[in-house]
Amino acid sequence: MNSPLIAAGRRHSLGLRADGTVVAAGTGTSGECRVEDWAQVIAVAAGNVHTAPNTGRSHSVGLRADGTVMATGWNGDGQGDVGHWRDIALVAAGWRRTLGLVRDGTVLAAGRRREGACDVGQWREVVALACGDWHSVGSRADGTTVAVGNDRRGQCAVDSWRDVGAVAAGYLHTVGLTNDGRVLAVGDRSAGAGEVSAWGDVVAVAAGSYHTVGVTGDGRVMAAGSNEAGQCDVTGWREIVAVAAGSTHTLGLRADGTVVATGNNEHGQCDVTGWNAIRSPD
Structure with a gap:
């Protein structure tokens, strides 16, 4: 189970240092960058939204070593109401929503219910x-995959996937990584984000x-899809051990604990040059 060590939202980025503290980049107009007091963190997540009217509404989530969770930033739909969660092993954040994977394999959700993306109780x-x-998307221990929420472009059509060990989700597409290193994709094809079958x-x-x-x-590092803001300009990156994709920017964690970024930097979300000692994957 790989915990997120870097995270990218629409207007901000997060990095988890080796000492359990967290660093943020971006304007943080909703308070999503107020992480300077966080400690004993083992994973981070950044709420992401692509729609222009909500660009200032983001949140950040941190998972502590003791299995508790904290959140900061916009909480208009209760996506930050995670302080009572316990025994959490992994966190994820989306638009107006936070998910927590309990160590027993069940999932908790906080936030907006309208589209069904929080219907993970089963x-x-x-x-x-x-x-x-x-x-929302989940990968099970047996390699099968489940998804709930808006499916208007087929982004939840993952029932046939097998041998999947990791998943990622964008605006209208879903990606699965198989245990033998292949990449699967479903959903909207218009921007080319699903053109990963050759990877x-x-x-x-x-x-x-x-x-x-x-x-x-x-x-x-490889990238597919829209490159309108330069978010796919990653071919020159080397010694990368983890990546994060925001709405229109991309982060890469190097083996030496530094971070590189490309794409939209309108709000300073790519200002990661001074980051160091970011924790590497186990």
């Missing part, structure tokens, strides 16, 4: 989570609003 044996804007030897994936990013076993 999920069991889940080992990985992802939040899109309007849908191989992939060890991690991330999904932005209209783009998909993958890391290979030798530390190279």
Whole structure:
């Protein structure tokens, strides 16, 4: 179970340092960057929204080593009401929504209920989570996958997937990483974010609003989909061990604990040059 060590929203980015503290980049107009007092954190998540009217409404989530969860930022739909959660092993954040994977394989949800993306109460044996804007995805221990929420472009059509160990979700598409390094995709095809069938030897994936990013076993990075803001300009990156995809920007964590970024930097979300000692995957 890989915990997110870097996270990207629409207007902000998060990084988890090796000492359990968290660093943020971005304007943080909703308070989503107020993480300077967080400690003993083992995973982070950043709420993402692609729709222009809500660009100032973001939130950040941190998972502590003791299994408790904290959140900061916009809480208009209760997506930050996670202080009572216990025994959590993994967190994910989407538009107006937060998910928590309990160590027994069940999933908790806080936030907006209208599209059904929080209807995860029946999920069991889940080992990985992802939040899109309007849908949620989970990978089970047996390699099957489940999804709930808005399915208008087929982004929840993952029932046939097998041998999946990780998932990622964008605005209208969903990505699955198989245990042998292949990448699957369903949903909206208009921007090319689902053009990943030729990828191989992939060890991690991330999904932005209209783009998909993958890391290979030798530390190279691939991207597919919209490159309107330069979010797919990752071919020169090397020694990458993890990636995160925001709405229109991409982060890469190097093996030495530094972070690189590309894409939309209108709000300073790519200002990660000074970040160091970011925790590496186990």
